[in-house]
Amino acid sequence: MALGPQGYKRMADSIFSVMGKRAEGLKGLESPDEWEIVERIGEGTYGEVFKVRNINTGQFAAAKIIDSILEKVEEVLPELEIFKKYSDHPNVAGFYGAYIKREDPKRQDQLWLVMELCRGGSVTNLARNLLRQGKYLEEDLIAYILYEAIKVQ
Secondary structure, three states, X not given: OOOOHHHHHHHHHHHHHHHHHHHHHHOXXXXXXXXXXXXXXXXXXXXXXXXXXXXXXXXXEEEEEEOOXXXXXXXXXXXXXXXXXXXXXXXXXXXXEEEEEOOOOOOOOEEEEEEOOOOOOOHHHHHHHHHHOOOOOOHHHHHHHHHHHHOOO
C-alpha cells in the first residue's frame, strides 16, 4: 500500500498519539521516499546501516534503519536528539533528517536516521582492520581521537 507524504505524516502522528510524550520526537516525520538504498554497509546498536542515495540530488548518505520503532522509541529518541543537537559540529557526522517508513500494513514502522556518509568508515572499523593485520592504534592516535570526540560536548 503506497501512501503519499500526507499519509506518512498522519501515520507518524498516530505513533505520537499511541506513545504520547515518549514519542514526541517522532511527531510529524515524513516518508524517506527521496532516499533509495544502495547497499548495506554495517550494523548499529538498534538497526542496520545502509548507503543511500537521494533520488533528487544524487547525494550519497548513510541511513540507520531501525525496524519496529514502537518497541524501541525510548532508546532511539535520545540518539535522535544528539544527532539534531550536534550535527553542525565539525567532528560529528552531519544529520540530514529522520523519516518514518511503512511498506506493509502488517509490519511495524521503520525509523530512518539519514546522516553524512563517512567514506573512511568508523574508528571501530579502523581498529578491527588493524587488529586483523596484527597491528594496533598508537596511543597518540587514540588520545587524539578521544580528544576530538569529547570536544563535541
